[in-house]
Amino acid sequence: MPDFNEKNDTELIFHLKDGDETAFTGIYNRYWDKLYFLAYQKLKDTAAAEEIVQDVFLTLWKRKSILQIRSLPVYLAAMVRYAVYHYIAKEKQVQEYQQNWKRHQTLSIDAAEALENKLLLEIIETLSNDLPEKCRLVFQYNKLEDRPLHEVADTLHISTKTAEAHLTKALRIIRSRFGKGLYSLFI
Template sequence: MSNIQLLEDDDLTRLLRTGDEPAFTEIYNRYWDKLYIQAHRLLKDTEAAEEIVQDVFLMLWKKREELNIQSLKCYMAAMTRYSVYRYISKDKKTKQQENIIGMITAEAIDETDIDNKLLLEIITELSNKLPEKCRLVFQYNKLQDQSLSDVAEQLNISQKTAEGHLTKALRVIRANLGNVANFLF
């Protein structure tokens, strides 16, 4: 057992103020478990409790020269308690922000779904104005996701003819969609 372990808290505090690392190590060894138990009891979270206790000792070392400690035991307990309160407050704000972001994202997805449905309705309406074969090729290929060769076979036309109908349909819909978009927005 070294001499530093025999010192009282007041003596350790005085040595700490002068930057004595063995005194700091002794304070750390003496109080780490007690502070951890205190933090864990309040948080019920092992990692958070360990992090808080480490932060308390880091703060103690950084501010060692300016500290005016009457009772090291009470001071360390108070530092830990306030660190837990700050952690809880920060955690609560983070969860509130995550909830807000989640709500905004859900609203944005809903708006996107509405926009997509509206756009699909407009495209369907525009495609209904096309000549019959042109309309069928477009709707089967683009709206029902059938391959162009399957559409050509189903309509009993050549693949080149189906490609021609699709090209015409896309040109007409794009031209009219631009007019509709200008009208809407």
């Protein structure tokens, strides 16, 4: 069995094409570190660089009988560069897919919340229309338009205490009709 550490690249390629595993091991030992360094420079990711170099050597072994190699270091470096570019493109696609999925999920959640809010607002408006007029106005200004109670009192030309009494009455009516579950949403 020849010592492939002493052989040049041309001899290693010749023996590799014949399926000589020791020639493959010689190429592997000679170029693994260099190819790893090349992949790591581009990716800055140890695991990805190792995986790419392993894949390059696996491809080299699988295609050994059909290879037309003039310069082994140039050929292997080109394989690594191609594999790195392929890896980067694939990672970019994965990231775009994940971003699109997150965007879709966010839109779906937002749409569902908007629909729920719209339905809830319709229920509140329908209920508030059944309240006595001053109670309705105080409730709508304070709860639906989110205006402070003292501002509502000024708008309706009533005292703040009277506005509080109307709001309390409106909330009591709402609670009696819808129970504590919906009542807690209005407070």
